[in-house]
Amino acid sequence: MPLRTxxxxxxxxxxxxxxxxxxxxxxxxxxxxxxxxxAQKGLDASSAEMVRELxxxxxxxxxxxxxxxxxxxxxxxxxxxxxxxxxxxxxxMPTFYQFAQTVVEIQMDLKVVETESEKGTKSQNKRMFLxxxxxxxxxxRKLNRDVSVCSKVKATLVPVPMPLRIEPVRxxxxxxxxxxx
Amino acid sequence: MQNDIxxxxxxxxxxxxxxxxxxxxxxxxxxxxxxxxVFGGQIxxxxxxxxxxxxxxxxxALELLKEPGIxxxxxxxxxxxxxxxxxxxxxxxxxxx
Numbered sequence: 001m002p003l004r005t006x007x008x009x010x011x012x013x014x015x016x017x018x019x020x021x022x023x024x025x026x027x028x029x030x031x032x033x034x035x036x037x038x039a040q041k042g043l044d045a046s047s048a049e050m051v052r053e054l055x056x057x058x059x060x061x062x063x064x065x066x067x068x069x070x071x072x073x074x075x076x077x078x079x080x081x082x083x084x085x086x087x088x089x090x091x092x093m094p095t096f097y098q099f100a101q102t103v104v105e106i107q108m109d110l111k112v113v114e115t116e117s118e119k120g121t122k123s124q125n126k127r128m129f130l131x132x133x134x135x136x137x138x139x140x141r142k143l144n145r146d147v148s149v150c151s152k153v154k155a156t157l158v159p160v161p162m163p164l165r166i167e168p169v170r171x172x173x174x175x176x177x178x179x180x181x
Numbered sequence: 182m183q184n185d186i187x188x189x190x191x192x193x194x195x196x197x198x199x200x201x202x203x204x205x206x207x208x209x210x211x212x213x214x215x216x217x218x219v220f221g222g223q224i225x226x227x228x229x230x231x232x233x234x235x236x237x238x239x240x241x242a243l244e245l246l247k248e249p250g251i252x253x254x255x256x257x258x259x260x261x262x263x264x265x266x267x268x269x270x271x272x273x274x275x276x277x278x
Contacts, residue, residue, distance in 0.1 A: 093263070
């Protein structure tokens with residue numbers, strides 16, 4: 001039975017992929033940061049969609065109910081005509097979530113490597129960079145059965161106020177003022 | 182049915198318990214109220230035939246989202262200041278009638 005995902009992954013799980021034993025440290029950190037940014041983007045898109053849902057959902061609101069007490073003590077009620085308003089107008093707002101803290105622990109070997117030519121000689125424009133290697137770590141885990149050698153992700157989500165910029169500004173004017181009423 | 186993929190990785194997922202939140206529940210097939218009640222939710226406001234506002238625990242809301250026929254479960258809150266401004270504007274409009 002296929003797993004039901006809330007949203008499609010960036011790289012489809014069905015897509016064939018080959019494990020690489022090394023990567024540039026910069027690329028590795030960038031990929032991790034992009035993954036968190038992508039998750040945050042998904043959360044924001046979901047909340048923005050909720051804004052639209054709330055704006056489109058209309059309810060009937062009775063703005064005033066008058067209570068009248070007559071001289072004989074009987075009480076009667078009259079109410080204003082119900083008015084259709086959106087949930088957003090009456091103050092029902094979507095909850096936005098934010099990654100307050102994300103800790104990513106990745107076990108890896110770091111190597112300082114430098115570029116070289118096809119002949120095996122150092123080129124004139126030689127460049128040194130850091131390379132991350134996880135294959136050795138994985139091998140050690142397999143060989144020594146050490147499960148403490150693993151990667152960890154710890155993410156904390158907190159609700160945050162709705163961004164002010166997308167909140168519509170409400171102004172109230174007296175429509176009858178110009179009619180002398 | 183709760184997705185247990187995190188268990189296969191030995192991960193722990195925890196939610197702050199005991200605090201219920203307000204959620205907009207939208208169904209694509211009909212009245213979502215029975216499903217919300219199954220997940221221990223309380224109906225706060227019935228908006229139309231397919232939408233309700235309900236109080237639910239976050240973990241239950243996420244489970245409800247996976248139910249067939251449930252199109253959306255989104256966290257919402259009532260902005261009391263905005264609600265007061267709305268009531269004030271209605272009172273002003275009423276006084277001018």
